[in-house]
Amino acid sequence: MNCEVLCIGTELLHGDIINSNAAYISKNLAKIGIDVHYHSVVGDNPGRMKDAFNLAFSRADVVICTGGLGPTKDDITKEILAEYFNLPMEFDEKSLEHLKMMYSRFRREMPENNLRQTYFPKGSIVLTNNNGTANACILDVSDKKKIGILLPGPPKEMMPLIDEEVIPYLSKFSHEIVVGYKVAVMGVGESMAETMIMDIIDGQTNPTIAPYAGDGKMVFRVTAKAENKEKADELIKPIIDELLRRFGENAFVLETDKIEDVTFKKLVESGLTIATAESCTGGLIASKLVSYPGISSVFKEGFVTYSNEAKIRTLGVKKETIDRYSEVSEEVVKEMAEGACRVSGADIGVATTGIAGPSGSTPDKPVGLVYICVYYKGNYNVLKTIHNGSRDIVRERASINAIEMVRKSIL
Amino acid sequence: MNCEVLCIGTELLHGDIINSNAAYISKNLAKIGIDVHYHSVVGDNPGRMKDAFNLAFSRADVVICTGGLGPTKDDITKEILAEYFNLPMEFDEKSLEHLKMMYSRFRREMPENNLRQTYFPKGSIVLTNNNGTANACILDVSDKKKIGILLPGPPKEMMPLIDEEVIPYLSKFSHEIVVGYKVAVMGVGESMAETMIMDIIDGQTNPTIAPYAGDGKMVFRVTAKAENKEKADELIKPIIDELLRRFGENAFVLETDKIEDVTFKKLVESGLTIATAESCTGGLIASKLVSYPGISSVFKEGFVTYSNEAKIRTLGVKKETIDRYSEVSEEVVKEMAEGACRVSGADIGVATTGIAGPSGSTPDKPVGLVYICVYYKGNYNVLKTIHNGSRDIVRERASINAIEMVRKSIL
Structure with missing residues (x-):
């Protein structure tokens, strides 16, 4: 049919x-x-x-x-x-x-x-x-x-x-069911990711493995047909295990359509509390956190410190740091992440600062430049990224990257 | 063609x-x-x-x-x-x-x-x-x-x-252009809005008026074909004027695909500064603000106070108010909006608190209940809404409503 x-x-x-x-x-x-x-x-x-x-x-x-x-x-x-x-x-x-x-x-x-x-x-x-x-x-x-x-x-x-x-x-017209799982791969290019598992993709008819990419993430959809879910799962399990083995900590199984839910689930399970300090992402990370039911047990507080004044007053970022390095810098994003923890009492602080565009760039700081920092147990994990695309695309990707960094930090 | x-x-x-x-x-x-x-x-x-x-x-x-x-x-x-x-x-x-x-x-x-x-x-x-x-x-x-x-x-x-x-x-293959404008109507039901202008819709062939509704807003698309933009605008202007006349302050012309941009433009033009205090919307309002280029001149700061602890510590909401009325109440949302202004020094404070679901409801507070408050010049403008739909739908609609309330407040 x-x-x-x-x-x-x-x-x-x-x-x-x-x-x-x-x-x-x-x-x-x-x-x-x-x-x-x-x-x-x-x-x-x-x-x-x-x-x-x-x-x-x-x-x-x-x-x-x-x-x-x-x-x-x-x-x-x-x-x-x-x-x-x-x-x-x-x-x-x-x-x-x-x-x-x-x-x-x-x-x-x-x-x-x-x-x-x-x-x-x-x-x-x-x-x-x-x-x-x-x-x-x-x-x-x-x-x-x-x-x-x-x-x-x-x-x-x-x-x-x-x-x-x-x-x-x-x-009632269907005698078999189709069961599909999605494996997300972050931080590996599309072509590279596909090449790494080409032999698995080529060898399979049931399950099938279909790659699709978008918005800074790569997802492999593993799908099997069988008469019931148990039999389909049996067919799928070895494939998923192999994908996870090859991509290591860059890969994980998606349980919902939202890639970030994997991080949020881990966060809730771990009981580690989190606070956000956002400049260019402007509340997007907080908003994704709050879209996860049950996050209230670990989400302490979010700060949208788009203005320098707010970064200084609310998060305790030092004025000298901003004057010396500019608000879009590794130094500032670190103070933001640490400040979010200090003010809220959270275990993990995640912060972003960047130039979402269309204006605001300087010769050495292009539109699309975003610094992300995850502060956890006294360690600063900083990522500098440059994304092409509209203001909204830059912000969306920076949010996804930030949440992925939180996932890796608590692994 | x-x-x-x-x-x-x-x-x-x-x-x-x-x-x-x-x-x-x-x-x-x-x-x-x-x-x-x-x-x-x-x-x-x-x-x-x-x-x-x-x-x-x-x-x-x-x-x-x-x-x-x-x-x-x-x-x-x-x-x-x-x-x-x-x-x-x-x-x-x-x-x-x-x-x-x-x-x-x-x-x-x-x-x-x-x-x-x-x-x-x-x-x-x-x-x-x-x-x-x-x-x-x-x-x-x-x-x-x-x-x-x-x-x-x-x-x-x-x-x-x-x-x-x-x-x-x-x-180069087209000899005429199509020019379209969108008029948004907020706070009027779909069927009611259509009935109010049925005579205009029926009488028109060029321009045409097409209604469409979704996510708590109603938009009329007014479209004219002509050989150039000036001639198309001439055809369209009397129709738009009439729509604005009939719907009064509930209607406005959209300049972008985002209905909230109208508010943000007015805000930037007015020079009035704003701060947000969000519970159930969790940063969505701040995120929409930051998606508008140039908002930095007026967006003072955003607070995502999902936890009661954060509402009290950061915004100065009184513990007694929460204990007496619960965190989802008119009293709390007012203290949140006023607190956002006080802490940030902004002219306007906008706050939300609600039950986005799927859990968290009580007999007198159903899932989908959201209180919104805009605090401006010492006045509290409070709206209580109940939306059907998923957690994300409830949050999205509450954000759109909150931004619309800001627009009306500064009219």
């Missing part, structure tokens, strides 16, 4: 919003062993929508479509699907109740045009959307061996329907 | 990464009046890649393709395009120099397989990629009236090539 994800919306084609739906749906289908061969996006245009459905059903067994279930006259996805299968539209009583309930909850009167949201292609399984007015549907046309699934476009409405309705429904 | 965006990468189909490239490319093509009718994503599979190119060129004049320009044997986009046009691959001296330069900069030896990155379909205009090893190309096959453009997959490599090479190249 294979699936195509078809997203409807002119706002996607205009680039006004990024298509996160296709990724979310694909990731969840992969877990139950359903391959996705294509993503397509088309605007709210009847002719092109018809073409897109024709094409999608010509190459996939299941077409999952997002968008175009709203109350306006541009919302015609259900009608196009009905037309494709030559089915009439049918009134759904349950959806009318749903609409009435949603409008009474918001204490608003239901506009007439919302009634369009109570009609579905005949034979549809109607799915209740608990986060919006637009109910969704699964149309399983068994004599044609095709399944069309229509979901609302807003991610917060679409995602629960995938989790609670679509994946359970499609699971 | 119309264009299709074709993104190559199995990692996209697995949902490992979100396809932000298609949106970026589309947005920039829209500005020069080139329509995009389809986005497609296909994996690193030669057969399906060929099909995808065939299909894309059958319905579009220009196909912009990202991904598959790397050094590995999976990277075959250039070969597939050459095959489509029946052209041989040709060595590009400039690309060899580029590779040597990139490797010498990183002080690493160039692996043999990188040489694949020096071959392009014959007749290509090779584009130098200043942010990576993979050079890009434009293949303008004038006798077939088709243009194929191949770009690297990583966004930070792709984006500058779009800005500096692709858009200037394609601009």
Whole structure:
């Protein structure tokens, strides 16, 4: 069984919003062993929508479509699907109740045009959307061996329907599951990392190893198909062990999509407390810490000392150090990290200072230059990095690097 | 002239990464009046890649393709395009120099397989990629009236090539431009906002007004086509004036993609200094401030006081206040905002405290509850909000709300 994800919306084609739906749906289908061969996006245009459905059903067994279930006259996805299968539209009583309930909850009167949201292609399984007015549907046309699934476009409405309705429904068609693990490799170039394990990548069909790189990190995705998780894990374990052996302390297994969570988990387990002192990253490290549930037991305090005045007053950085070496220097970042520990009483201090751009560079200090320091047990571990890219990219990478340095410090 | 965006990468189909490239490319093509009718994503599979190119060129004049320009044997986009046009691959001296330069900069030896990155379909205009090893190309096959453009997959490599090479190249084929403005509306529900201006939306063809909503904000995109910017602006101005009139101080024109930049610009213009005191948002507000170039003149300092100990020691929040009302309360958020001002000497203090979840709720304090306070000129402006969604969503929305409150405070 294979699936195509078809997203409807002119706002996607205009680039006004990024298509996160296709990724979310694909990731969840992969877990139950359903391959996705294509993503397509088309605007709210009847002719092109018809073409897109024709094409999608010509190459996939299941077409999952997002968008175009709203109350306006541009919302015609259900009608196009009905037309494709030559089915009439049918009134759904349950959806009318749903609409009435949603409008009474918001204490608003239901506009007439919302009634369009109570009609579905005949034979549809109607799915209740608990986060919006637009109910969704699964149309399983068994004599044609095709399944069309229509979901609302807003991610917060679409995602629960995938989790609670679509994946359970499609699971029964899949006889194997796909289990994937991600191994992150930090501080080794993409090409170098790939070369180091080329022999493993080449030799494998199940599990497969797929590299991908981005934002200063390299991740290998190790994926196995098997009839259950235990058997898949058995296939995967030797591969992961070998990757960890070859890359040593530069590699670790990711448990979530956020690479920094590995560090935060270790931090919480260790019970070591941490404080941040950020200049150019301006709170990004603190914000990543706080995004980790349970960090409160170890995160003492964060200081965003973007101004020199704050570096001096709050962290006790010496004015002479700034005057002599400038605020973007190894000497200042060390005083910041140590100051964060001293003021907050934390075990570990992590600090950044740099030139995120676009302005602020000097002949010997280019845009993208960032000093990072981790202070722990009286030792200063300093990294000087230069990143290309926008202000936000420089800051993001510096944050990721800083958190990685914390991980290595507490290893 | 119309264009299709074709993104190559199995990692996209697995949902490992979100396809932000298609949106970026589309947005920039829209500005020069080139329509995009389809986005497609296909994996690193030669057969399906060929099909995808065939299909894309059958319905579009220009196909912009990202991904598959790397050094590995999976990277075959250039070969597939050459095959489509029946052209041989040709060595590009400039690309060899580029590779040597990139490797010498990183002080690493160039692996043999990188040489694949020096071959392009014959007749290509090779584009130098200043942010990576993979050079890009434009293949303008004038006798077939088709243009194929191949770009690297990583966004930070792709984006500058779009800005500096692709858009200037394609601009010459476009006789009109599209100018768009965005008007944000905060604090008014989506349906309500749309209803309030339904008569304007319905009556318009040029400019058009398209609403889109997400993450607690509502944005109307007003777009006009004309032969030059002045004429487009003339068409747009009366519409924007009318939107601003109807929504009053809840509406403002966005100058960047970040809704918060409007506040930050006003802040810098006003010369009023600001300090942040964040609990549940944990540095997100500070981080957004620092992402705005030039904020250093007004951003005094940020405090991430996630622990009660830090709230008391650093901001001077009274222990009795926490004991009596709990740390998630109107009373505490007020003391935090005032404390941030007092400690830093800033004119404005903005503070947050809340329960971002997933745990930490009590019967009368649900997950998603956030108190926000802006302290300015002796006045406390407090907002209590409850957001549905994940920890990160709650924190993001609270940050956006807090920054919007700063905007209204200094109006």
